[in-house]
Amino acid sequence: MSNPLFENAKVLVCVGSGGVGKTTVAASLAVMAAEEGKRVLVLTIDPAKRLAQTLGIEGTKDITKVPGQNFKGELYASVIDHKKTFDDFVSRAAQKSEAAKKIFQNSLYKQLSTNLSGSQEFTALEKLYACYESGDFDLIILDTPPTKHAIDFLSAPQKLAALFSEGVAKWFRDPEGKKSGFFGHLLQTGTRQVLKVLETLTGSQFIRELGDFFVNIEQWQGKLLQRTVEVQRMMVAPTTKFVLVTSFDQAxxxxxxxxxxxxxKGGYHLDTVILNRIFPYWLDLRTGSEKNGPDQQLVDLYKQMKSFYNQRDALYQHFESRMQKEARILRIPDLVKDISDLSGLEELSQLIKERELKK
Incomplete structure (x- = not known):
């Protein structure tokens, strides 16, 4: 029986704050979809070394078929290379022109394409859209970048496009050699001292490259805005579902x-909320009081743990009562051992299936 999460879905976007097991959950959902017969790609940002080894993507940036699988479908994985993804976009948008070659050599661009706020989010969505557009996969699962505020992920591409908009760029370039650009404006208003201070602080090379940068992005800045619109359409489409992963504590x-x-509020489709690692797999909260016995210390420890997790369970029930109208809620226990191989991902996917069947 097909999992309802995968019905009519082409893209799953796993979101959530750091440290909740989002990457592992994304990989397990990909395993589950491959077991159902789908050709699946999981895109991840910065997987733990052990998970990278499990997926067979350690040290590679290309799309790789996960080794050791024996599924009805096929499972592929890839770590997103932010610099390469940004370069590929610029190269296509600028139609591999001389301007593209110049911008790749620009040290300011090298910094912006990897370190600028919003660039990682843009490249994650650009890679997702490129794979979506290719039609090579039945389902693509995106493990979103870790952000201080997860909502920043959704708005970052628009902010990046706004930064490179024509209204901003025209301030910094003077293609006809007239003093009508940003630098000409500085000179015309008698603020040479501002330029001198900038050169002192950053070096004249930086000032020169800043102007060159905005001259050379003229060819692709419109494509950036267009791409942002296309990505946004994909993200709000009914075939794109969001999976929110959370865990741990009240905060x-x-x-x-x-x-x-x-x-x-953004018009996206939240399908499922996964409460991950909420209690140890072996701990049964439904059992009655334990009888005293020879191993009294172990019994007492079990009672204490059960009391602790029962208190947490009250938090989860309160959370579920407020969230049940928004999405399906699944509780996933913490496994006894770390997930270190494909069988571990299969075990976690089986737990998710069991929780789905109880709904």
């Missing part, structure tokens, strides 16, 4: 509630 649950509201 993370409140953050998840806030993020769920922002997802809905």
């Amino acid at each position: 993370k649950l409140k953050e998840a509630e806030y993020f769920s509201r922002e997802i809905k």
